[in-house]
Amino acid sequence: MTRYVDEDLRGAEFRECDLSGARLIGVVMQDAVIDGLVGNLVVNGVEVTEYVEAELDRRHPVRVLLRSEDPADLREAARQLHTAWAATIERIRRTPGIERRGVNDEWTAGQTLRHLVFVHDSWFRRCCLGSAGLFTPMGIGPTVEPYRGAHGLDVSLDPDLDEIVSVRAAQVAELEAWLGEVTAAQLAAPAPVPGDDVWPPYARGRSVRRCLGTVLNETFEHHGFCVRDLDLIEAQDAGPREPGDA
Numbered sequence: 001m002t003r004y005v006d007e008d009l010r011g012a013e014f015r016e017c018d019l020s021g022a023r024l025i026g027v028v029m030q031d032a033v034i035d036g037l038v039g040n041l042v043v044n045g046v047e048v049t050e051y052v053e054a055e056l057d058r059r060h061p062v063r064v065l066l067r068s069e070d071p072a073d074l075r076e077a078a079r080q081l082h083t084a085w086a087a088t089i090e091r092i093r094r095t096p097g098i099e100r101r102g103v104n105d106e107w108t109a110g111q112t113l114r115h116l117v118f119v120h121d122s123w124f125r126r127c128c129l130g131s132a133g134l135f136t137p138m139g140i141g142p143t144v145e146p147y148r149g150a151h152g153l154d155v156s157l158d159p160d161l162d163e164i165v166s167v168r169a170a171q172v173a174e175l176e177a178w179l180g181e182v183t184a185a186q187l188a189a190p191a192p193v194p195g196d197d198v199w200p201p202y203a204r205g206r207s208v209r210r211c212l213g214t215v216l217n218e219t220f221e222h223h224g225f226c227v228r229d230l231d232l233i234e235a236q237d238a239g240p241r242e243p244g245d246a
Contacts, residue, residue, distance in 0.1 A: 015105075060224075066216050069209065071187065074216070075179045081219045082172050088227060089113075089165055095234075099161050103232045107140075112226045113164045114140040118153070119218045120171040127203045127211035128178070130192030136167060147199040175215070187212065 041049050057063050065077035092099050092109055099110040107115065118139030125131040134152030138159045141147055149155045187209040195204075203211055 060220075062220065066213070066220060069184065069187070071179065071182055071184055074187075074212065075176075077216055078176060078179055078219075081216065081223065082176070084223055085168075085219070088223060088230070091230065092161065098230065098233060101233055103229050103236075106225065106229055109226050109230065110159075110161060110164060111140055112222050113168055114138055114159070116219060116222060117164070117167055117171065119215055120168075120175065122199050123203070123211050123214045123218070124171075124175060124178075126198065127191045127193050127200070127206070128208050128215075130194060132194040132196065132198075138164065138167065141199060147201075151198045182208075 038052070039049055040047065041052075062077050062080045065073045065080070068074060068077070088109075099113075100108050102108040102111075117136050118141045121135040121139055122141070125133065135141070137152055137154040138157050139153055140155075141150075141153055187207065189208055191203060191206050191208050191211045193204045193206075193211075
């Protein structure tokens with residue numbers, strides 16, 4: 001276990017780190033941001049996870065649908081997610097080029113959409129449908145080898161927004177058509193993941209419902225990231241507000 005004692009960690013950034021079991025004792029934490037998969041978090045003796053989850057559900061009611069086992073709820077969740085993304089894509093189009101701009105070392109909007117292309121190919125087509133077909137070349141997958149540029153991915157591609165949106169539209173239609181017919185029994189069945197060594201390597205043995213959950217949750221979470229970063233970019237472009245500005 002690594003211990004940091006009397007260290008000055010102001011401004012430190014922990015990205016893609018596993019902090020499970022971490023203990024922060026006697027620390028000063030002001031203006032801090034925690035963004036990730038958080039559970040059983042105790043702050044000054046108070047378990048705050050339920051408070052946080054309840055507030056997130058209040059802000060984003062679709063989260064409740066995403067946890068449901070009812071196919072009708074999942075269909076509605078997908079519809080709401082795709083409606084939200086459609087509105088965000090229209091927002092992107094109003095500022096040409098913004099889809100290629102990023103902040104804080106995060107993915108750009110275009111890269112985020114390309115990641116969802118990969119998520120659909122891997123977690124839906126492969127894990128829910130059992131497809132062994134190659135992934136869409138423009139998709140952006142994990143950074144780890146041998147998966148980063150494997151199974152049809154082409155990391156050299158630089159598609160424009162229209163190309164990306166066209167691919168995503170076809171994927172959305174495919175998912176909605178499948179959700180329109182899937183049953184609770186089919187969702188509960190083991191995922192028909194092919195037996196080859198292709199991403200995701202740890203999906204075998206999961207249910208179809210759990211794999212679908214990854215698709216829908218990624219669609220939701222990355223929409224939030226994208227909107228957050230678009231807000232930051234637009235705020236930077238607007239510049240500082242002067243006293244008396246409306």
